[in-house]
Amino acid sequence: MSDTTLKPSRASMSAGKRNWLVTAALFAAAVVGSLVVGEGSLVYEIFVSPFLFVVEAPDLFVQVIWEGLVAGTLYALLGLGFVLIFKASGVFNFAQGIMVVFGALSLVGFYAAGIPAILSLLLSIAMMYVLAWTVERVVLRPLVNQDPLILFMATIGLTYFLIGFGEFIFGGEPKTMITEEIGLPSGSYSFDFMGGFVSLQKLDIAAAVIAAILVGCLAVFFNKTKVGRALRAVADDHQAALSVGITLRQIWVIVWFAAGIVALTTGIMWGARSDVSFALQIVALKALPVIILGGLTSIPGAIIGGLIIGISEKLAEFYWGPLVGGSIESWVPYFIALGFLWFRPQGLFGEKIIDRI
């Protein structure tokens, strides 16, 4: 058996550089071309007009970036939920979206049952633990050593179970998030900015801060603690991890619980921006381009990927959306993710796949 490693060859590395050069040259040609063709032409509208508008209304540019940043933070949280579980168990967790809904519904449901807000929050966290434990016990444990595709199918089943169970317990009608009751701020800060104004919602600021704290805590937990190291060992090789005495079951519960807390946080924040309903699970689909871009196994990838997708989709919708009748936000993230894959097929922070032959 040969021990040769298939490393990216010199030729393919220069192909990557060539991609950059080709893109840059095409863009430069388009800008020059549009300037030559002049105002009113499609190339001008695509390559010059939006940038002129940025200069003309810098306040709106800052506002769009801010909105993108906030959305991006929440996308990062969504992506993080997927990445955590994928790293630990190799399962693409289709149920992450419904976990967002389930977390938020639990919180609102406990509060509606007359339990004080903070206690409801604690109970919702406990609920996510119970969910993680049950999932490990009922879904994952019987499927140990099965093909990842089978585990993936099991999470689809879990999704439909949670939808039905959630509707059975909480009802299908939307609820209002108990924003103020759990101490989240309302209102906004507005300030004048270069002839216009920028308005920052206090809730959005809180969302960004809380997400940052949560991500920080998770990073410390998974990088500095024994459990975190065990998780990374499990992610690298299940068998090897088991052989050195790491309990796979315990790790799975912890990881699903962590993903549950991330889902609950996302549910609270997104629920406060809109309402708490089963429609929230559609938002979770936004995590797909995030993890395509960031790589399925990278926590920093999910964070940076979320921010890139968030900011670029808002910029695209705002500056280029009207050119094609709007509503491009639904597909632009995938387009961006594919663009990144052109340069880095393993995702922004994904592990390079090196197969032995």
Added chain:
Amino acid sequence: MRTRKLLMGLAGVAMLAGSNFVAPTPAGAQESIFIPMLTYRTGPFAGSGTPIMDGMHDYLTMLNERDGGIGGVMLEIEECETAYNAQKGVECYEGVKDRNPVVINPYSTGITLQLIPKAPVDQIPILSMGYGLSATAVGEAFPWTFNAPATYWSQMSAIIKYIDSQGEGISGQTVGFIYLDVGYGREPIPLLDQLGTDMGFEVVKIPVGVSDMQNQSSHWLQVRREQPDWMIMWGWGAMNPTAIKEAAKVNFPMDRFIGVWWSGGNVDVRPAGDGAIGYLSVNFHGTGTDFPAIQDIIKYVVEPGLSLSDPDVVGDNFYNRGVSNAVAVAEAIRTAQQVTGVSVVTGVEMREGLENFNLTAERLAEIGLEGFMNPMQITCEDHAGAHPVYIQQWDGSAWNRVSDWIEPMSDRVRPMLIAAAEEYLSDKPEWQTQECN
């Protein structure tokens, strides 16, 4: 061996007997009027769907409990859950069509579009009350589909008329149109464009994809950029509360933001709290519980525990929307019984009932709904009837009527409807049309 054959024979006879026993009742022997309800109490649009279904269910149940049905015939009400999914809607339809349903209320424009070609084949009338394909108002072209009290086009024309009546008029103004980017949301665009050209206002269209219903910040920054004088919304489900919150966020004046009658639910405005105060929405029926018929619903259905609705929701805008739909169904059944002389009516008689439908002010008073709706008439030619609508405003706790009844611009809308109907039929040579006298 012989014993085994005997046993098998016996089993076969038993099975046949059993199947006879469970076979559906033949149409001739039917004793109740079957009204299937295509509901969506689950899925992304459950927030809007649930109160409507409850209102409809409760009014029909009240007729059963209080009057013993209609004309002495009990109503059999059965729900089929669609989750607002057109495919599931068609499955529900296929599941009930052989049981002589008197009428189908699809409660989704997407499902309605799928059922329009099926209705003439199965001879089941479709009542898409205030939604669906606008062109089906042309009765000659669509004998089996009804969309009273008004089409989306009529409604849009009434909104434009309202805007035109405010202050300086609509000419020279910019009107933003934010809509759910599906068949329903796109439905009024041809009329809006036409009116924009004719009346001299600019239209800025802002579509919201289903996946971005709860993610509208960039759409509303677009609004901030374009600075329209008015905003009109064709939203549904979770899109509505999100849009109202975002509008408040960009400081868009709420009293210049008008929602279609599907964007005026209490669940749509409550999440925005005080930010929603002043928001406008179109309506065609009353809100609240101050009507004898609604009091009867409370007495005969809600209090005995026969309703699925939260008692606090009874009288809410969308609950009463469901009641208004049930009133239309019930009165059409009554008319069908009178016109045809058949008491256990089915789809064929119901079509007659709908084409002779005439809900007068006196009749509304008689059924305990005086002032609840404008009198409504459907004819063979006009399956929608361009009925007037009004504008209501949210004050933070209830909807208040802020306009008179506004007549749609029938002179402009009707020719466009006829043209749209002709276009729909242009590639369907086998389509069954009808002559109206």
